[in-house]
Amino acid sequence: MDKRLLEILVCPSCKGQLHYDRTRQELLCRPDRLAYPIRDGIPVMLEDEARRISDEEADRVKPVSP
Amino acid sequence: MRNEAVTMALRKVDQTDARTYDAWYDTPRGRWIGEAELSLLCQLVRARSGATLLDVGCGTGWFTRRFAAKGFHTTGLDPNQGSLAFARERSTPEIRWALGDARALPFEDQSFDHVISVAALCFMEDERQAVSEIVRVTRSRFAIGWLNRSSLLYWQKGHSTGRGAYYGARWHRPEEVHDLFSGLPVHGLVVRSVVFCPSGNPVAKTFERIIPNWLLWGGLVIAAGEPLRA
Numbered sequence: 206m207d208k209r210l211l212e213i214l215v216c217p218s219c220k221g222q223l224h225y226d227r228t229r230q231e232l233l234c235r236p237d238r239l240a241y242p243i244r245d246g247i248p249v250m251l252e253d254e255a256r257r258i259s260d261e262e263a264d265r266v267k268p269v270s271p
Numbered sequence: 272m273r274n275e276a277v278t279m280a281l282r283k284v285d286q287t288d289a290r291t292y293d294a295w296y297d298t299p300r301g302r303w304i305g306e307a308e309l310s311l312l313c314q315l316v317r318a319r320s321g322a323t324l325l326d327v328g329c330g331t332g333w334f335t336r337r338f339a340a341k342g343f344h345t346t347g348l349d350p351n352q353g354s355l356a357f358a359r360e361r362s363t364p365e366i367r368w369a370l371g372d373a374r375a376l377p378f379e380d381q382s383f384d385h386v387i388s389v390a391a392l393c394f395m396e397d398e399r400q401a402v403s404e405i406v407r408v409t410r411s412r413f414a415i416g417w418l419n420r421s422s423l424l425y426w427q428k429g430h431s432t433g434r435g436a437y438y439g440a441r442w443h444r445p446e447e448v449h450d451l452f453s454g455l456p457v458h459g460l461v462v463r464s465v466v467f468c469p470s471g472n473p474v475a476k477t478f479e480r481i482i483p484n485w486l487l488w489g490g491l492v493i494a495a496g497e498p499l500r501a
Binding site: 207209210213214215216217218220241244245247248249250251252254 | 344346350352355356359367368369370371372375376377378379380382
């Protein structure tokens with residue numbers, strides 16, 4: 206995942222900060238409870254394609270620097 | 272609404288196939304049209320090499336690749352995975368790609384020096400929301416191109432539902448393009464056009480050199496300006 210792209214990407218819905226999960230290759234939005242997938246290095250920033258995450262999973266999200 | 276845009280974009284690609292769509296730009300006529308549009312876009316964004324640039328609705332990335340070749344730090348965004356995969360395959364690794372909807376751009380405010388979009392918004396509903404998003408993420412200048420209903424190209428390709436790559440596209444009159452910006456924080460808005468005679472023959476090329484681009488009869492009408500900051 207490109208570092209500069211990671212710095213400017215936000216949640217397309219709330220424009221809030223995203224958290225990069227390197228292992229799962231996902232970008233997580235805590236307020237919206239959404240995980241946007243990164244497929245073949247391309248972030249998929251469509252709400253319809255995002256995975257819904259539980260409150261517990263959202264609470265585990267910690268800011269990860271790019 | 273969002274699904275509709277994605278479906279439209281998918282349809283656009285299904286109709287023509289990414290490879291065929293991109294290969295059109297390698298035909299003598301396609302190359303001439305593409306280069307003429309590129310030249311006006313560069314002029315309108317007052318392009319400077321080394322700046323960052325976002326191509327909204329980049330499709331197969333023909334314009335994205337050319338801006339990158341001109342020395343811009345370029346990012347392409349499109350809702351269609353097939354188009355983006357094709358675009359990346361054809362491009363050099365320094366170009367960044369993101370799958371996304373023009374009406375909900377996944378970028379911070381003023382993320383890019385320049386934002387361009389070429390005949391992409393005309394395939395989606397609620398274009399005004401996309402225009403507003405483009406203005407939001409622009410730091411310096413934007414240039415957005417629409418298919419012009421008041422052009423020769425429309426009479427050739429735009430009738431009924433449109434032919435080829437123009438299938439399903441909405442064609443605007445230049446005054447409608449102006450209206451899409453009403454109420455948005457924009458200043459210095461200019462509207463220009465390019466590709467007056469779409470045939471690409473020597474006569475068309477001569478016309479293109481002679482006709483000033485403030486005459487809004489060209490196949491692509493481009494609105495450019497700067498975001499107004501509080």
